[in-house]
Amino acid sequence: MAANTNETMTINMGPQHPSTHGVLQLILELDGEIVVKATPHIGFLHRGIEKLSEHRTYHQIIPLTDRLDYLAPMSNNLGYVLAVEKLLGITDEIPERVQRIRVIMTELTRLKSHLVWLACHALDIGAMTVFLYCFRERECITDIYEKVSGARMTSNYFRVGGLADDLPDGLEGEIRTFAESIPAHVEEYEGLLTGNRIWQKRTVGVGEISAEAAIDIGITGPALRASGVDWDLRRDNPYCGYEDYEFEVPVRTGCDTFDRYRVRLDEMLQSAQIILQALDKLKPGPTLADCPKIVLPPKKDVVNNIESLIHHFKIVTAGFEPEPGEIYQSVEAPKGELGYYLISDGSSHPFRMKIRPPSFVNLQGLPQMVEGKLLADVVAVIGTLDIVLGEIDR
């Protein structure tokens, strides 16, 4: 579309704007309806999580990670505990049941995150019904969260070397029923959106980015897979026993908002499959690794005998001291590659913890996806990138 004048107008979008998904500010330079330049301003939610973590023991950092991507707290927990376990060299000590439950919970988290994404994305570009449907299903996952961890959003469920507690009785059946219902729900959303002509007009060909440009700017996750790059950390650098599961990595080549939508819906179906497989493989067993110097003792022992109480007290107050070294561990979070770079100097708290938040990097691609396009597409592109300001600003 050619601009018809050379006069531009600068407008401000956000930080208080319903379509910016949090406190994102965009300075948009417009020529009529065409965006000439888009400049994102971030940092409104900066809480200094990396600085704080340098002053806490390794166990005390887990609740901080909940507050990164608060729509997918367990993925953040998982990335962090895997990083610490790698730093300690106890990756192979993690019991099988822990691995399975971690997979179940993080795949539920992926569903939870994708449901919020679909709800808000559709709402932003005018399809309100989908929002209500998605939040109905999301509610089931929040209930499961509550039963597992006591919290609906900030779960703090995974521990270094295991889990806070085993799954409560009867929950496996509830998770199974929910996972089995997912394909029908996804079909429902597809029925509302995929063939909908308005939805297609708002998404097909909108916010295109080629594979080369996406890799150069560092975009990862579903947004990269919709540009035709077949890469998923769960399959390609497996962790938590993902190599035991059979699942497909959805890849599409449209590079646009519509294909990113299709990729995420396909991922939801795959996640449901993984959950069912993990439930089939789930066997009774310990939920904590046998590393008494590192792992917190089970809660029921802590309240029942003095040795475990002392043990618990010792680990909570003094922590544990990994040998000096540095590691980088990443997981396939719902939004892309979530990485933790940890440096230990041999003390009880990290010398440096750098978080690689997928949303931070993905948002960097926004200017090149909207410049030269219509103002209305900016809203669609923010939605399709699936950003969460909690992890962008940290």
Add this chain to the structure above:
Amino acid sequence: MSAQAIVEKLKGKFSAEILDVVEFRGETTVTVKKEQIVDICTFMRDDFGYNLLCDLCGVDYMGKSPRFMVVYNLYNITTKQRIRIKAPVEELNANIDTVSTVWGTANWHERECWDLMGIKFNNHPDLRRILMPADWEGHPLRKDYPLQGPDREPYKGRLS
């Protein structure tokens, strides 16, 4: 190609630049001098296919010389391999060349590193603060920056 083979080739091409090679938990870290960082990164991208810069950050080793370290976590999407490059930066006039010409994604990472750690990136296209307000003084992730902010009682350490 294994990480060792890559390190050997890197040593062959930039023998005077390599300071240290460390293996820890199956990860390879190569420490290089900062002067030719752009050439080294271009070489890593073009010859070994490290097309994705996962992460770039600064580390403050206060009390040591040189004080800072800039860390590049690289990934090869084709072979699914990782490698880490580090370059020391001295405290006085802390600066290093930008690699945003090699990987576009470095742009924001370097802005963040400048904002929080105070390391300047030469020839960076847009070196502004990114997370802190534009008029903020100081660089919060430096070890001598108080945890509770500049205008408060200094942090006395954990009670335990």
